[in-house]
Amino acid sequence: MGLVRDRWRLPFRRSGFHSSSSSSSLLQPPSPHTPSSVSNPPDLPPEFLCPISGALMADPVIIPSGETFERACIEACRDLSVSPPSLSADLSSSLLLIPNSALRSAIIRWCDVAGVPHPLTVSSEVASHLARLLLPASPNSKSQTQLPNEISSPTASSSSSEQSTSSSSSSETIPAAKPQIPESPIHADPLEEKIMAKLKHAKIQELESALISLLETTRESASCRVALGSPRLLAVLKDLLHSRHTAVKSTVLAVIVNLSLEPENKVRVVRSGVVPAIVDALRPSSPSTATEHAAGALFSLALEEQNRTVIGVLGAVPPLLRIFCTAELGFRVRLEAGMALHYLCLSxxxxxxxxxxxxxxxxxxxxxxxxxxALSRMAMRLMVGMVESKEGKAAMLDGGAVEAAVAMLRNEEQEEDEEEMVVRILYGMSFGGLRFRGIARRAGAEEALEIAAGRSEGEKREMSTMTLRAIRGDAEMEADVARILWAEAVETEEERSGASEKLAASCRIKQESGSGSGPNSAGF
Structure with a gap:
């Protein structure tokens, strides 16, 4: 996979991040007569629906397998020791739930555009009823526990029937080289059916041949990749990733890389639960081909914003960093790992x-x-991202990044955009206060920044100048900050008290700017 040349840019002027949460009472989901609960709009993304309730998620959360559920529904399943049909293992009592804020925002945006009311949170009573529907039917009972009239729906009924089917076949032993092939859906794609038929072979040679054929098919066109990115096929690939045969595992990873090239498949692949197996392929003991394909798959999946937190939670960051920083490994796998890290660190x-x-x-x-x-530039990109985080900035100061950045700034062989990245690194660390000032002075950053400021213009020049002022802590900078703070106060006061207050405030500004020690003066 080639390097995607995205346009990275960190905001020069920063503003605080403000989050607002609105508390709402637990409400019942809409009745079956409500259009949003029975006949969803045709363009509704399936990723917005909870696999348990079949409705739009109001509070989506991610579980360790990488799948997303409505919080109340998955908590009810956990309390009743019931596993949803999409999970292959029982839920743990200490299940980690991570809010999927990106998906929630996407759902709200979609509702606003489509003119659909925002989804309501599911009450604990309704969630318990939905979880009980997933329990296997008793031999002496003719039907399962029914939902109340106000929450029963065709979606819930279909989920119940699917669960009974999956529970009856879950006890079968799956051979190491032969995946479990799910039953064919009513409207299966012909191409998918053809591939599934090939994957039913039990002999390893025939299975390898079928996978190579699948790999070639995923190279043909985008339409083929979209058609094959179905939950049914992804479930088979997930089983094959646990194969003991190196060739099978490596080919499956290559297939996942190709499938994940299509935006429509990126979230589907992560929700299928294959990420833990992909991360496992990054171990030092894994074959180099499998490791390279695994790093490429994570890079492709990390391009989707919704996937970044999930992939990080599932443990991809440490092995990717190890691969990227290991000089003995090949260039291609290190670059793939670096690109995956770059996009993951946008979270x-x-x-x-x-x-x-x-x-x-x-x-x-x-x-x-x-x-x-290419590797050098990627490392600079990662360090630019590091200084945008409080903990990242502290780690950079501890790890000798100031001295390293000054040395890079003195390198006359650097290209213009590389020098800009170095300036951004120093500018980001300049918000480290007195500690940064002392380290930068000892490293000789002033001279290097003066040279950089003299041969640049625009934002790069401004960042160099501001970083210099942070190092020097000069009175001119403090006076500028004081003027800005007082000007903001004057505008507010003028709205309330009129022009007479403005005149008085102007006098105070002149006095404080002259001394450089006003009550609102601030230094870096």
Missing amino acids: EINVTKVARIPGAVKGLITVSRADAR
């Missing part, structure tokens, strides 16, 4: 994970000096 929770790995910053600094230009 702040993953930046924190990198910052907490011992030796992470020193490893990135070492790669930034590598002969391979």
